[in-house]
Amino acid sequence: MVHAVEDEARTTRDRLIETARELFHRQGYNSTGVAQILKEAGVRSGSLYYFFPSKEDLLVAVLEWYQENLWPVVMGPVFEKVTDPIERVFGVLAIYREALRTTGFTFGCPIGNLALEMSDCRPETRRMIVENFEGWRLAIRKCLDDAADRFPPDIDRERLSAFVLTVMEGGVMQSRSYRSIEPFDAAVAQLRDYFERLAPGTRKSEPVS
Secondary structure (H helix, E strand, O other): OHHHHHHHHHHHHHHHHHHHHHHHHHHOOOOOOHHHHHHHHOOOHHHHHHHOOOHHHHHHHHHHHHHHHHHHHHHHHHHHHOOOHHHHHHHHHHHHHHHHHHOOOOOOOHHHHHHHHOOOOOHHHHHHHHHHHHHHHHHHHHHHHHOHHHOOOOOOHHHHHHHHHHHHHHHHHHHHHHOOOHHHHHHHHHHHHHHHHHOOOOOOOOOOO
């Protein structure tokens, strides 16, 4: 009986997080009301406030979900398919390109969206946003480290990984604004050109989509 209650509580909490995650991504944090979350999750208000004293506490849980699922949802599928470390970088970028294209440019990086929207939020929320960016960047940094022998010895791989993140976020934002894949493709093409100049002739023909 105790286990059944615990399982039901976990299910309720998970349903709230999943519903909030989808709504925050689709329509933004500020445009999503608690009443809509409750209705779409099929949960009573008492259950929501039992798990999350405030809407922003629920957002923190959503950010924790993104942090925990960066590898299985974003990085893992690319790393399993692509062995070349540099091509893994472009494989990750290809995921965002495909999401832009298939959603008619309504897709945005969920962390990037929240970072713009939640500039005036609690320190804990900002910390979780930063940690999500850092998790993404460190995965890219790992790719660059694995290809260290192909780069000039004085290249700053820390900054380069941050630059890749900037290219992704900027490309996504512009493509959403223009409702066109061209800004994203142009940004990634310029990044590719830069990589080719740093490590000439290293482009592989592995699939990335």
